[in-house]
Amino acid sequence: QITLKESGPTLVKPTQTLTLTCSFSGFSLSTGGVGVGWIRQPPGKALEWLALIYWDDDKRYNPSLKSRLTVTKDTSKNQVVLTMTNMDPVDTATYYCAHRSTSSGNFLLVFFDYWGQGTLVTVSS
Amino acid sequence: EIVMTQSPATLSVSPGERATLSCRASQSVRSNLAWYQQKPGQAPRLLVYDASTRATGIPARFSGSGSGTEFTLTISSLQSEDFAVYYCQQYDNWPLFTFGPGTKMDIK
Numbered sequence: 001q002i003t004l005k006e007s008g009p010t011l012v013k014p015t016q017t018l019t020l021t022c023s024f025s026g027f028s029l030s031t032g033g034v035g036v037g038w039i040r041q042p043p044g045k046a047l048e049w050l051a052l053i054y055w056d057d058d059k060r061y062n063p064s065l066k067s068r069l070t071v072t073k074d075t076s077k078n079q080v081v082l083t084m085t086n087m088d089p090v091d092t093a094t095y096y097c098a099h100r101s102t103s104s105g106n107f108l109l110v111f112f113d114y115w116g117q118g119t120l121v122t123v124s125s
Numbered sequence: 126e127i128v129m130t131q132s133p134a135t136l137s138v139s140p141g142e143r144a145t146l147s148c149r150a151s152q153s154v155r156s157n158l159a160w161y162q163q164k165p166g167q168a169p170r171l172l173v174y175d176a177s178t179r180a181t182g183i184p185a186r187f188s189g190s191g192s193g194t195e196f197t198l199t200i201s202s203l204q205s206e207d208f209a210v211y212y213c214q215q216y217d218n219w220p221l222f223t224f225g226p227g228t229k230m231d232i233k
Contacts, residue, residue, distance in 0.1 A: 047161075047169065047212055047224040060220035063126075096168055103174060108219045111159040113180060115168035 002026035004036075004097050004116035011122050012087050018121060022080040022097030026114075029055050029075050033107050035100030036080045038071065040093040041118070048093075052100065052110060053080055087123045094118040127151050127218045129225035131211075137233040140203050146228045148196040148213035157217035160189055160198045163227075164209045172211075173198065208232055 008020035020038075027034055038050040051071040052060045061069045070083045080097060098112035128151040138144045148158065156176040161169035171180040173189035176196060186201040200207055213225040 046226045047214075049214075049222045049224070052220065052222075063221060098168075101171070101174065101180075103178075103180075109157060110216045110219065110222050111171065111174050111214060112169075113171045115170075118168055 002099055002114040004099060004114060006095060006097050006116045006119040008095075008119060008121070010120060011124065013125050014088055014123060016087050018082075018084045018087050018091070020082045020084075020095055020097075020119065020121075022082070022116060024078050024080070024097070024099070027099065029053075029073050029078070029080070031055055033102050033105070035107065035110065036073070037098050037100060037110065037112055038080075038082045039096045039098060039112070040091075041096070042090075042093040045093075050084075050095075051082060054100075054107065089123045092121065092123045094120045126221055127154060127215050127223055129213055129215055129223050131213060131225040131228045133228060134226070135229045135231065137231055138203050139233045140205055142203055142233075144200040144203055144207075144230060146198040146200075146211050146230070148191075148198070148225050150194045150196075150215055153193045154215040154217035156192045157215060158189075158191070158196050159214045159216065160187075161212045161214065162207075162209045163212065169212060203230075205232075 004024040034055040037052040053071045068085045096118045099114040101113035132147045158176045160173040163169045177189045210227045
């Protein structure tokens with residue numbers, strides 16, 4: 001059974017760096033084809049994909065946020081960490097991590113079949 | 126960037142009725158499209174991928190169709206638990222995966 005859970009601060013100040021951890025079980029990020037993504041959702045708004053890390057440490061970012069994002073993995077701990085620099089009130093959102101579905105053998109096809117519960121991050125002074 | 130649009134923004138339907146939700150891509154995404162359901166306070170749930178393949182455990186009343194730029198999610202007979210927000214997501218344009226703005230389905 002695949003589960004994911006996000007953890008991190010609920011409140012950050014403008015200009016600070018946000019660090020979120022995704023702890024997962026039921027799969028290994030050392031298995032070929034596996035990926036973990038980050039998606040966020042401002043209150044009452046739509047979903048926005050942020051970043052993706054693959055089993056082979058390939059990392060992909062939303063171009064509009066690429067300069068502010070870093071994603072890393074710790075395979076031994078079954079964790080993925082997302083950092084976002086220079087936080088702004090517009091970054092207030094629920095942040096989700098999610099498992100890339102391996103229904104397709106093509107790792108370029110990325111949709112998410114298991115999601116964490118999400119963590120609400122508020123950016124305010 | 127491929128822009129996804131969804132219509133209508135809100136759909137009011139009675140339980141037992143059929144609901145049809147639309148998703149349009151600004152350029153062809155072939156069949157690389159997924160649908161998600163999101164209830165208040167919950168994470169999205171994958172319903173359909175590859176435009177028409179139901180995800181594991183998804184009831185048969187959910188069906189997806191379309192290819193290229195026009196897609197449809199149909200719920201054949203609405204149950205009370207189906208009232209939620211529905212999002213489409215394209216994954217053809219690697220590595221920029223984009224979601225639509227959502228369709229909120231509420232009880233008529």
